[in-house]
Amino acid sequence: MPTLADLKRATLAAIDQRKAEVIGIARAVLENPETGFTEQKTSRLVQETLRAWGVPFQAGLALTGVKGAVQGKAGPGPAVAIIGELDSLRVPDHPHHDEATGAAHACGHHCQVASMLGALAGLLTPSVLESLSGRIVPFAVPAEEFIEVERRLRLREEGRLEFMGGKQELLRLGAFDDVDMAMLCHTSTDRVKLAVGGTSNGHVVKFVQYSGKGAHAGGSPHLGINALNAAAFALSAINAIRETFREQDTVRVHGILTRGGEAVSAVPSRVTLEWRVRSGNLEALVDNSQRVDRCFKAGALAVGASVTITNIPGYLPLLNAPLLQETFLQNAVALVGRGAVAVRPPEHNGGGSTDMGDLSQVMPVIHPYCGGAQGTAHGNDYLIRDYETAVVVPAKAMAMTVIDLLAEGATRARQVLSNSRPPMSMEQYVAFQRARAEVVRYDGAKG
Ligand SMILES: [Zn+2]
Ligand SMILES: [Zn+2]
Known part of the structure; x- marks a missing residue:
């Protein structure tokens, strides 16, 4: 019987052998960036790789997701997903x-x-496979970045999806029903090679449409209703309530104007915004979301425009599962040394959001970070300076973690399951998110 150390040694050697191929995949995806739910080329690359490696998979889940299945040969046991997100941003x-x-x-x-x-x-x-009990689920998932809201609303209207984040939609579709726990390693500009812990913000996503009345901007502006002025007033109102946000709620309120008018010679009659309200706890999220809606209404009231606010269920705060995290941490330390690993307290909130948070509401998950990047996240200078740290190190740490979970009769994986109390069932999650969707309409002309 090989020991855990034997299994890990063989796994690390195999990863080192495939290192050039795997880093080549990262570079190929980098050169073919695709935003959420359009990741066709990236999805195909994952499918081709799984096919070449003899791994059965399902494709087209939530439009572009790819879910593999590798059965351990030592018997039944829990299913552990290793997740990679397919999507890019728009920069x-x-x-x-x-x-x-x-x-x-x-x-x-x-x-x-x-x-x-x-x-x-x-x-x-x-x-290695001969010693594992249970299933490994490599899962390439779409659309983590919650962007291009208007386009996704169209997909929803066409009935091609309901929830507008990738893991949210996969949860709704039941694609995680046969998965017991999950992990994903995200790049960062941290000086350390691996980091565990922390949480993330939940959010509400808003699509805001102002309707006014077009008119000649020089000859008859008094006959128009300026939707752009309504939006501008709303943004001032939002800035006026920032002093009420509490530090402990890690509130972030931000957005973009996606349509500001059609032609400079006319009073803008149709203006749209994509907006976001974030917070580390759901009470503050609901409260601040309602206050921001009031600000959007204030803009409509000021100029007599009407506004439609489509509130879309966004992500939920992340809960890292303690025993799963501890298992990853031990392997991280063994792999890169204690000095190259950071451990963050569970309340450490960087302000961003992820739909791994949604997954963490229904099953044990971890969302550790790896180093290797430089620049500013979501900025035009965010680049990978060290692919060994950004790709190979997390691959090794996750593989070692899976061995601890599924070797020796999958005892550790079963402990992770019995130790964890996810706040919701899959059904409760879907019902909870559905209940958050709402459309708020307000006619400022009627006051
Ligand atoms: Zn991001
Ligand atoms: Zn990201």
Whole structure:
């Protein structure tokens, strides 16, 4: 019987052997960036790799998701997902942007796709698989970045999706029903090689449409209703309530104007915004979301325009599962040394949001970070300076964690399950998110 150390040694050697191939996958995804729910090329690359490696999979889940299945040969046991996010952002001045779409990997998700496959490459070693009980689920998931809200609303109207984040929609579709726990390693600009812990903000996503009345901007502005002025007033109102946000709620309120009018010679009659309200706890989220809606109404009231606010259920705060995290941490330390690993307290909230948070509401998950990036996350200078740290190190740490979970009769994985109390069932999650969706209409002309 090989020991855990033997299994890990064989796995790490196999990952090292595939290192060039796996880093090549990261670079290929970097050069073909695709935003959420359009990740066709990236999805195909994952499918081709799984096919070449003899791993059965389902494709087209939530439009572009790819879910593999590798059965351990030592018997039944829990299913552990290793996740990689397929999508990019839109950063048209990023050096690796797509000319046609402006898409660019300014959040390092191309490295996640590769580290997921890298971990899998190690675990496919026959002597390792023979010692694992349960199932490994390599899962390439779409649309973590909650962007292009208007386009996703159209997909919803067409009945092609209901929830507008990738893991949210996969949860709704039941694609996680046969998964027991999950992990994903995200790149960062941290000086350390691996980091565990912390949480993230939940959010509400808003699509805001102002309707006014067009008129000649020079000859008859008094006959128009200026929807752009309504929006501008609303933004001032939002800035006026910022002093009420409490530090402990890690509130972030921000957005973009996606349509400001049609022609400079006319009073703008149709103006749209995509907006976001974030917070680390759900009470503050609900409260601040309602206050921001009031600000949008205030803009409509001021000029007599009407406003429609489509509130879309966004992400939920992240809960890292303690025993799963401890298992990853031990392997991280063994791999790169204690000095290269950071441990953050559970309340450490960087302000961002992820739909791993949604997954963490229904099953044990971890969302550790790896180093290797430089620049500013979501900025035009976010680049991977060290692919070994951004791809190979997390692949190894996740593969070692899977060995601890599923070797020796999957005792550790079962402990993780019995120790964890996710706040919701899958059904409760879907019902909870559905209940958050609402459309608020307000006619400022009627006051
Ligand atoms: Zn991001
Ligand atoms: Zn990201």
